[in-house]
Amino acid sequence: MKDSIISIDDVSFQYPDQTAFALQHVSLHVQRGEWLAIVGHNGSGKSTLAKMLNGLHYPKEGTVTISGLALSEENVWAIREKLGMVFQNPDNQFVGTTVQDDVAFGLENNGVEQKEMKERVQEALEKVGMTAFLNQEPHHLSGGQKQRVAIASVIALRPDIILLDEATSMLDPAGRDEVMNTIRSIKDEEGLTVISITHDLEEAAKADRVVVLNQGSVYTEGSPQAIFQLDQELLTLGLDVPFPVRMSQLLADEGLILSQRHFTEEELVKDVWTLNFKK
């Protein structure tokens, strides 16, 4: 694991007023340029892990290294520049009174010169396709647009890693696609590392690798294909297999073997209606 951008080694964490450990001996490595999904039901420790990566919590045991910096109180501000975070609620992370003020907020905090700030705000908003909304106030934006602004304010800081903490869970399906497509294109353009923390397996299906957390420890990890093969096991962990995956399994049970696994409805539909042509 030479080129891991994030190393989590044997990390345990306990909330101050609780006896149970929220994280227990978690070890995890993230490759540079990888898209990693961390899934788990409520209380599996995935949010705690997310907050730890941003220095909002410190491990009780073990070490966390991000972009070559060990997580500690001295390094935390440098780490926050390397790792940007998009949170769940689109409203509660919008600090500025307008779109451009919000994107500039992180830059102001890091003491970027005003002239450069203007350029970076413009550039970041271009990347998420929100330049037309420069002076718009947050209450005139949809949830998906607000999350795109949140992504812009993260990439304006030019981080190495972008961490999505349930960033699409409060959005409607259209907003969800909007945000995921934005992330995908930015990731390809900038060579960013993406970590998405979610309980939505359809979102996890888009990742390169999936880590399943359960009761504060890593339950299993693998490619989305391998993870979805677990099927019943996932259900016992409180995770729902995406509909297209379940559907093609049911079809397989009926003797209709489709050529490949499907993660989106579109893929499934395409395969089903072309099935007879292949015979």
Add this chain to the structure above:
Amino acid sequence: MMEKIILGRYLPLNSVVHRMDPRAKLLFIFGFVFVVFLANNVLTYALLGVFTLFVIVLSNIKIQFLMTGLKPVIWLILFTFLLHVFFTKEGEVLAQLGFLSIYKGGVIKGAFISLRFLLLIFVTSLLTLTTPPISVTDGIESLFGPLKRVKVPVHELALMMSISLRFIPTLLDETDKIMKAQMARGADFTSGSLTSRIKAVIPLLIPLFVSAFKRAEELAVAMEARGYRGGEGRTKYRVLAWHGRDTAALLVLVALAAALFGLRS
């Protein structure tokens, strides 16, 4: 809900007044509040009136629009006028209504004071009408900047102001939603005695407060994640620029004050 309130609303037009530095506008209004008190006769009030009209015309804001904004205070103005009419006993008697006698001095004084009220309201509402709230905040932060030396948390106060401004529509939306949710459960906000109406507000306020605190907590985490660590070492995205017209505006105010000083009796 916001549409009815003119106070604190911003009208994005293009005018010299809109383009002025918010600091200049704040200083101007602060000065104007004192200058208004210099007027004490017909000539000086006329001069003040003409001057205010001139400023309104410069701002491109319709006088009718300012008039609608007067509605909430019109009773207050009327009340002060009548108070002076009935209770100031100066000059000759104009009319005798039973035990009340109306003096000429009372009418004049009442008119002057109402006019003073009116001018102050016009000019101060011009500030918010021509300046986006965020610029007002920036202006205040910059003007009070020197107070940082005596440990007044100017930056924090300004940030608090701008965050409150940003969350007003969000919380109004939320209030609306909670209200509908409670109405769907049979709550009645619009009828009944005053006490029962006040009681009906409680199930509205509690969820609102709970969610506001939750929002505050999440916002604080989000701000920290984006590197917020207080005002030190922070740069500003919005830079205020003081132009010649800003100095000119303040000089005009000084000239006005001098003229009023010369003309007052």
